[in-house]
Amino acid sequence: MASHYEAPIRKPLVTGGKSYHDVSVDIVNAVEGKANKQWWIVFSIALIMFLWGIGCIIYTISTGIGAWGLNKTVGWAWDITNFVWWVGIGHAGTLISAVLLLFRQKWRMAINRSAEAMTIFSVIQAGLFPIIHMGRPWLAFWTLPIPNAYGSLWVNFNSPLLWDVFAISTYLSVSLVFWWTGLLPDFAMIRDRAVKPFQKKIYSLVSFGWSGRAKDWQRFEEVSLVLAGLATPLVLSVHTIVSFDFATSVIPGWHTTIFPPYFVAGAIFSGFAMVQTLLIVMRKVSNLENYITIQHIELMNIVIMITGCIVGCAYITELFIAWYSGVEYEQYAFLNRATGPYWWAYWSMMTCNVFSPQFMWVKKLRTSIVFSFVISIVVNIGMWFERFVIIVTSLHRDYLPSSWTMFSPTVFDIGIFLGTIGFFFVLFLLYSRTFPVIAQAEVKTILKTSGDNYKKMRDKNG
Amino acid sequence: MAEKILHAIYDDDDKLLAAVKKIKEAKIDIEEVYTPFPVHGLDKVLGLKETRLAITAFIYGCIGFSFAIWMMNHIMILDWPQNIGGKPSFSFIENMPSFVPIMFELTVFFAAHLMVITFYLRSKLWPFKEAENPIPSTTDDKFLIEIKFDGSEKEIKKLIKETDVLEIKLHSNKKNDND
Structure with missing residues (x-):
């Protein structure tokens, strides 16, 4: 037992006195059991939203982008807002699994699998928006660096939009591979327990014949570590590049050097909020309270609080620099944001993102499940408003006052956004019924250091 | 090719590590170890080379x-x-x-x-690859040491019994199509 020592000050991360076998059973339960009524209700709602979204996408593509509320002044609005919002949400997964792995944070193990799933599903939603906005999505392959069959023109590597293509496809594919590699031993566990032949076949297929040899595990750990090392700068680069879409332009309100760190902090902030939203529900529905404990929720709340403060600091820095720069267009852009016709969006953003996470300083509130859930939703709404504020308020009053205008979304703007929310939840709900939602092999490695039964045993015997 | 295969099954990672050390000290070759999760220090005890x-x-x-x-x-x-x-x-x-x-x-x-x-x-991992762990519970909570050997099993069995073993299984290594 001595080799499994952990400082007594650390709280247990697995409660309920679990053994190795209990961990397997608890995690496989959601896969082997039947879905309950609530699952079917939520799944049906999500599916209807998804189908509604598909309808709106089909209408938009067959009619043209004119179906949206864009006009000649506000040429980017909900589509890019939603794109950045989804990409941002997609950041927590890799942050949890990669950055927290490098920092050897054991609490990541209960939440990394679902956070990575969330990452992949939300990056898929994000990718839809630029592709639809192309108007002719069947030509999306023109963004690839291939010699063009319609005239020998190449893609433009000076454009941040092309950097986005590379950044997001690298991020999506590397996250997918990272996730799947981690899943192999857990799929193998389900495979080796499965009694139904069809289930056995499927899990054999997806577990790639994982057998758990000593050498495989040695390689597995090395690959996880190196992938974490690669994914850490990758995750920072992706939102940096997303922010370049704005920062490299010459629009007042976009053209700021603070954007990369500000966007990355915002992405972590919104990503953790979404993880919190999903996991608070999942731990209840799938009976995983012993693995995703109050301790996990509290730690995530602390990350939300800190990144919320960073984001707040960035908002204030932006205002200060706009004034300090002495550039009147820049000054006007920010004055207009806070006091112009979109003041309500700006102050919703401020309230949701800067003020609401401050409640997390109070221990009682950050360990309250209901309160954490509410704040996580508030933060998600606030981060959507942040992107809306950045994009629309910077555009709607440009250099020519005669073209000043407002943006109002059409039913198709709203429908596609709701559709992606539906699609996201369809994917996540299917995942929660078929995948091992907790990295059980990893949890088993920390059971002896961080399980409550082992901790008690050590306290007793020294 | 060795005639016989011995499977020693353990129910705890610390017991497994102690057993591997003991078997190694007795200069018996361990063919393979199957575990449900990465057991820290196992590669060192087994003398596996570092991965590149x-x-x-x-x-x-x-x-x-x-x-x-x-x-x-x-x-x-x-x-x-x-x-x-x-x-x-x-x-x-x-x-x-x-x-x-x-x-x-x-x-x-x-x-x-x-x-x-x-x-x-x-590591020979791809879709449609058949799993090769000898018993299914090594992906759950059992740890298995596989030893291939010729001749009498008495000595090896005796040594394994001295470790905190859960179960010992002996198989004869029949030549079949998979080999």
């Missing part, structure tokens, strides 16, 4: 980095130079700052994917 996957990742990353430079130089400077927003396109080095994001992304892309592919190939 990290080195391959570095090499793949260098390939990706070079590929990115070659590709963008070919496309933007050599094949079709254009004046885009006044950004200089006459030489690679002048245009280079715009290429940094994609140089980075392709480095990561190559390093990550090729390393994982190498891992899958080296």
